[in-house]
Amino acid sequence: MSAPSNRALTTRDWNRRSVLRAALGLTAAGSLAACGGDNGRGGGSGSGTRLTQYFHAYGEAGTEQAVKRYAKAYDGADVSTQWITGTNFESKLFSALLTENAPDVFEFHPQIQLVKSGQVADLTELVEPVKDDFNPADIASHTIDGKIWGVRMIDDPQFFYYRKSLLADAGVEPPATLDELVEAAAKLTTDKVRGVFLGNSVTPVMNPLIWSTGADTLTDGNEIAYHTDAVAQGLTKLRSMFADGHLLLDAPADWWDPSALTQGLVAMQWCGMWAMPVIEEALGDDVGIIPFPASADGGRPAVVNGGWSMFVNAKSDHLDEAKEYVKWLWIDQKEHQEDWALSYGFHIPPRTSLAESAEKLRTGLAAEGVRLFNEFGHFDNPAWTQAMIVALEGVVADAVRKGGDPEAALDKADRTVGRELKKLFG
Structure with a gap:
């Protein structure tokens, strides 16, 4: 999560943003060996109940220690933390989740397959x-069949x-349209600096491109909404930056x-x-900072609102105790919630x-980030599955990349x- 501002984030053990929007589907096999070193065993008076929670390895320094510190402060159970490194x-x-060593509590993103498979508990x-104290868009993205499945x-x-x-040296204004972004990338590229970095795979901006044209991934009725002429034209413009050498690649x-x-790359x-x-x-x-610029007539800028949520394994042997822990930490302990969001980076x-x-x-700059979040943000769609994500990465x-x-x-x-x-909706 957050990190001290004097330390650069690294990717050696951080894959927090890879494949953010949905689960892989419950088709994998095999068990997971213990990961993450110190298990962070809770040391409170406890009830004798042992719970395990899974977190991916955040890149910001201090996050692992914070998670384990919160768990240790809980006296309703002994909570161990699997801090899972790697990609x-x-x-x-x-x-x-398919094994007897499944976590009782885990972080992930709203995912309709988790609900349909009976993997997550109704929260x-x-x-x-406290629903009225949560961002309404976060409540909506975690609500499936009228029930709330994550915090x-x-x-x-x-x-x-x-x-x-x-930008000033190149005579470039912050681009307000995709065409202006293409032009800016060309003017900003020199023999030492590339104009724009969209990620090594360029895939992180696929959804913003769709939204910035005025389209969406799916309709409200869960039908394809991304396949439009404007999206196709936007892809062509991204290709022009790639082909002309104005994108930083293989960073x-x-x-x-x-x-x-x-x-300075x-x-x-x-x-x-x-x-x-x-x-x-x-x-x-x-x-x-600027949002992804409008990419078509009638389109508007777009911001991705990623994030992480806590879920309870519906198949846990300690279901009630797991729910109580999640309630204690992510509903009741606002001091810990504030620390998690703001002490190790900005969220x-x-x-x-x-x-x-x-x-x-x-x-x-932080206030400007909040403004962009509120004005142009797009939240999780739990119906957008991992297979769909991979399909658009292929696009x-x-x-x-291939032209x-x-x-x-x-x-x-x-x-x-x-x-x-x-499969999901018939």
Whole structure:
């Protein structure tokens, strides 16, 4: 989660942003060996009940210690923490959920397959009394069949960071449209600096591209909504930046790590609000932020609102105790929730009362991030599954990196997404 502003984020053990929007599906096999070193065993008076919680390895220094400190303060059970390093948290989590060593509590993202498979417990009774103090969009994204299935811990907006001085030297204004972004990338590219970094795979901006045209991934009726002429044209524009050499590719660290920007490899980078303290520490006031720019007539800028949520394993042998722990930490302990959101980097607390009182988010670049979050943000769609995510990643690979026909790439994705929708909704 958050990290001291004087320490750069690394990717050695951080894959927090890989495949954010949905689960892998409960098809993996095998068990998960213990990961993460010290198990963080709770040391309170406890009840003799032992609970295990899974977290992916956040990149910000101090996060692992914070999670274990919270668990140790809980006296209702002995809570151990599996701090899962590496690049495949999702597969390790979902493999473990199929075994007798499954966690009682785990972090992930709202996922309709988790509900349909009976893997996550209904947490409506925990959240309902404080529902009005949560961001309504977070409640909506965690509500399936009228029930609330997870508790949001942090909201993580993603947008473009840019070096003010580099744009000024090139005579470039912060782009307000995709066409302007293409032009800016060309003007900002030199023999030492690339104009724009969209991630090594370019896939992180696929959804923002869709939203910025005025389209969406799915309709309210769960039908394909992303396959439009404007999206195809937007892919062509991304391809032009790629083909002309104006995108930074194969960076030492991927898009979630701000080092491409802070080390002067690029003039503009797509990244998240979590990295803001590190970026400001490195660049001072020579940095601004903008949303993904409007990509079509009638479109509007877009911001991804990522984040992480806590779920209870419905098949836990200690279901009631697990629910009580989640309630204690993520509903009752607002001091811990504020610490988690703001002491190790910048995240927006999903609790409205905490977000409004957060001094660190009231001024400067952070306040601008909150404004963009509120004005242009798009939240999780629990019906958008991992197979659908992979299908659109394939569109970027085919149409942007390989230079294939965008319509053909979108047609290919339609077949996969259509099969998924049929499985989910008939």
